[in-house]
Amino acid sequence: MTGAATIDAIQAEADMRRWLERAVIGLNLCPFAKAVHVKGQIRYAVYLPADESALIDMLLAEANELAALDASVRDTTLLIAPNTLADFLDFNDFTARAERKLARAGFDGVFQLASFHPRFQFAGTAADDITNATNRAPYPTLHLLREDSVSRAVEAFPEAEAIFERNIETLEALGPDGWAALDVGPGSARP
Template sequence: MISDQQIIDATRQWLNTFIIALNICPFARREQQRDSIRYRVARAEGTETTLETLIEECRFLDEHPETETTLLILPNGFADFDDYLDMLDIAERLLQAQHYEGTYQIASFHPAYCFEMASELEQDDPANYTNRSPYPMLHIIRESSIDRAVRSYPDPENIPARNIQLTRELGLQKLQALLAACYPE
């Protein structure tokens, strides 16, 4: 069985060699350098327990302003992308119900991520790799941090289009190799 530390190490490698190195998220480098990213492995296989952990992480962030964001890594129970999306939908509604809307938002990552607009034939579109990660993950982000980062970044609305162009230029084989290199041996 892979340890929590191995899962965290794989996630850190993905963050460093893909997200930061390719500038997929231009705001990640700062937080990685500040060591303000929390990595939490949640081994629960069910939606209910995962959602409880999500709210625990929101409370943790409430109590620890020096921690900018949490990567809630879900190595068990959500390998199927549709199951993950069902849980994500409930998670977003839970944030509203717990009065966290406007305080935190969730960015979603999954090894089989496929944008909603992509058809079955486009499942291997390299653009999907902007949200592919070694493990299913919920990225809990402070809304105030997003607002601050976007205000200080030139042309933030162009980030998705730039990432789509970049991933398509890199090509499917290169992206698959980058992601595969993150998994523990």
């Protein structure tokens, strides 16, 4: 991240936990997040280099580690990259390459890769559209989700397709000032 202060792993993890607790769980943006959070089944992995050259390697290592563990021990991994990929379009391109690498490594049908970015922007929206906040996190983040866990969650929540629409309504009601009041940006948590 050019021109920005380097973020350390402790700060990055603290900020991501705060975001998860206040935004994702607090606003119920993902009804499946609370259970894995409460059970301590989320791994927060932090990639600190200022360039993304080894980030895919770390993602593959995290995928191998996640695959080796039972879901009751670790259900999901958030790979946080606070010091690189500040540009959303670069991050978006990187995420597509990461998905292809995961598939070639044999994880197609095993994991889904979700992504979050502080400047996330849906196609066809303005940069300041509050609905973009559904996928905004303090730092560029790759989220490894187990396909089996996603399938079980969808079975338990039969209207899973309605989550996106509900999130849009929640954020529109909250508005930019309400989102800002959540204080879930970089450096917001005090480790």
